Amino acid sequence: VSGATAFAERFYQALANRKPLTTAVSVGQTAMGREGNQWYRPVLYLRWENNDGGRLFGEETTLLFERYVENLVAKLEAEKGVLEYIDLFAETSTSLSSFGPNYQSNLAPGLDNLASSYQSNQIDENNVIASIENIVANHQKFVLIGEPGSGKSTALKHIALSQAKEFLSNKFTAPMPFILELEFWSKDKSFDSFVRQQWQEIQLPNVSLQDYFTKGKVILYLDGLGVILGNSEKRVNRVSQIKKWLHSSQAPQKVIVTCRSDYYEDDDINLRLPTFEIQPMSTDLIRSFVSHKLNDESDHFLKQIFSNGENQDTKNSIQQLASNPYLLYALIIIYQYEPGNKLPQNSGALFSRLVKALWKREREKPNTELLSYSEVETYFADLANYMFRQNSLIVKRETAISILNNDRNLLLAGKNASLLVVQDNTVRFKSRSIQDYFLAVTLNDEDINSILKNLNSILKKPIIFHGKRLREPWDYPIIALSGLVNEPNEIIKYIAEKDPYLAAMCLDSGVKVNDDILEFIVTKLVQTFDIAIKDNIEEIVKGENIGETKKLLAQDYLHRLGIDILPILGKILIDPEKNAFIKCAIIDLLYIYDDNDTRIIHFLSDIVKDPSIEEKAMQLANKQLRYFKTVLIPSIGSGSIVVTVSTSKISEVSQIIQEAWHRVQKYESQYDKLQLRFSAISALGRLKNKEATLPLIDGLIDPNNDVRQACLTSLKSSGWQPETNKEQLYLAIAENRWSDCQGFGELAISPLLSVLDDETEAIQISVITTLGEFGLKAQDAVVPIFNKLFAQNTSIELKKTCIEAICLIPTKIAVIGLLKASLTVSEYLQNLALDKFNNNIDYKQKLAGLSHALEVDFDSIIQPKINPTIGKIFKGDENTKLKIAAIEKLGELGSVDAINILLSTMNQENEKLVIACINALSNHKQLNVISAIVEKLKDDKNSIKKEAIKSLGKLQAEIAVDELVKLLPSQQKKKRFGINIPKISTWFENNLVGDILDALQQIGTPEAQQAIDSWYSQNK
Structure with a gap:
């Protein structure tokens, strides 16, 4: 009694201090001062709440608990290692040698390793807990989720088995395990009633459940939350x-609760408890498991599993099937039973071959007479269909027999072949996956049109709620069906037209389609990123973020399609018909792919290098936003949105639409700032790949400073360091270290020109100044600088910088440009340009430039893109003025070479230029000049004659007297009305008389004076 009293005192004190039950027991045992396994006996007779004669548990109660737990241990250990996929084997005493070694180990290899991949998504998604035991020790209540066949129920049973053994070994001081399989919870009972019913059915004591539960005497294991069926x-x-x-x-x-991962994603089934997800088996674990099971044959098997390499991110491959314990074991069965055959590549084909192999194995047992699988398949399919229609996973035994052709042996064979589970008076399929396979059989047909007809009757538009596609009952059977047909292309496309998410799930199961169908599915999914589609308008009205939930959903399903879609996504990225909503969402998706996959890099590079891709995408995005206005605004007043968006709150429609429109307006203003190029730069930076750094390095000299800085940030974040002079130069430019550019010589010219069009004027000034300092090495910079100088929106400060830089690069075009600047810009800048022309350009440079000015159309050289036909007249006038200015400057030079250029130019057709040349030459009294001007007295154009006459007079050209006199009109008198009238051919010819007489007067020789006197005497 004293020992029991000491135990009780310390035991309950520990519980009061919130210590775990096992700790409290240990503390109490220490207080008793007893060792060995008999310490518990005094406690059993401790008087506790006057219950049952003063014992902790009555003798009958103790025996019932012990019997239940012993039965539970026996049941769990009978499941051959408590691994779900072991259940695939027939429960028979017949040797399993045809399937390989004995699989009846109590704890199958790999479970401890498998437990190490249980992952917490409650606190930190990267926090991997070492073992399932750690999860149990650190969490009172939690949910264990995983894909079908990942080992959820296995893990739960393994935990329960360990707990049951601890309960028995410690004689009831540890909590007792209590397993509830939720598939047996009938729809007409409350959950509390179901728990009590199960407690009674396993013949546990009829005592207060609450007492056992709340005081930690029982651990509850709820298996299969996802089996709760029915409408939403x-x-x-x-x-x-x-x-x-x-x-x-x-x-x-x-x-502890288990549930399928995809089921648990639904908000209405989430228990809001800490959640741990079983991850796929690693390649090392797959190899270890297969080696243990197949021994010498494992290498050949593994070659098929890892035919695409050991990249676990590779989708749509047999490796994805093998990463699931249940399916891996199924593959091993098929491999052993069909030696030499290629393993199935998708889940539908896998279950088809597995079920056939198991049935054939059952038929080959001694003294067994069973129908062939082809003869019985329809009965099992009918049973699956009946259970599905009844919205139940179990049926009564007699009902199952009636569906199975009233054949009790068929029911027994199904059980022995591990297709069915017969328990008491109920029947269910061994797993949901097998049931889904038989449902797929009901949809299948040799005629493709019949299959499509069957699909049409069950396919529905996907329901998206809170960013999730709600699971439909027919999803998994349809996925299995897609793997059963020989040519799945038409079926998958038909599914994708109605539900692209489900089509993606089919491909994720391993089904292969051609490139066209794959692109069709991808295109359907990425179209979800477009916020202006009808479904997304509904989303806005319901208060969702604009397109955000569907974007995340589509990204998830695109990820399921694997890396083969990267080229398709790349094509969409540069497709001019896709808007920025779609393209940015695709770029956001790329982070999930392997950094070493380079197939997307050149598409991202195109976006970074070509601003027009972004510009077009933005235009389309803004067009979509304007589309909202046409839909939402009319709906505000008319309430017509009720037709578009189903809602039960008709009275609130107007207010909802108004609020939605405000969100659209806000989003539009934010979206104007969206930079598709920035997204591409960020994606390239994430890749941390040598090839991905190349477009980022080129981006360091992009005309847009924001792009340069984004590329620089991405490069630095990836740890990039410049390795060549070129990269060092690009880095200097991106960091605005303009003075450092001189040290790179001519290598710097082209990169500097790349950033000349930066929107920031300060950067433009720095770049132009730096280019000028290179002198004639920067000849390629002349035209771009002039484009800045003569642009209408260029500031005076920038124009000044252009003029100062140009005079340091005295090419022919530079000379012409300075001359033009002296004619066209503001007075201050005209004077600056003229000063630079006169004082900074040497004679040879001036001569070459002025000569070149007479040969080219300067405006077409510096601005070729803005010289349309409609502007030719205006451009011609400007060009002529510039050429005249060049002629005048040549005249000012007055050198032999300059005069020769003028003499040559004087022979062209342009009347204004000829006149300008004559005028420029009139300051140079040289024989060849006078002779050339005299020749122009013969020109057909009187304007040229007139200028030549004036110039000859100015030159006092004695040799021109005779030619000038010849131009004086002859005098013929004619009597008319008694008046003598001189006959002059034209008015202009008459006007030349005064110029000729003035020229002769200027010449002043006797011959000239005589000619003057003679003309006057004849024309008195």
């Missing part, structure tokens, strides 16, 4: 009962 409303109601019960005062202290 009914399912929500049933799950709500569990939630309420788990958080009530009568709930157990410790609860």
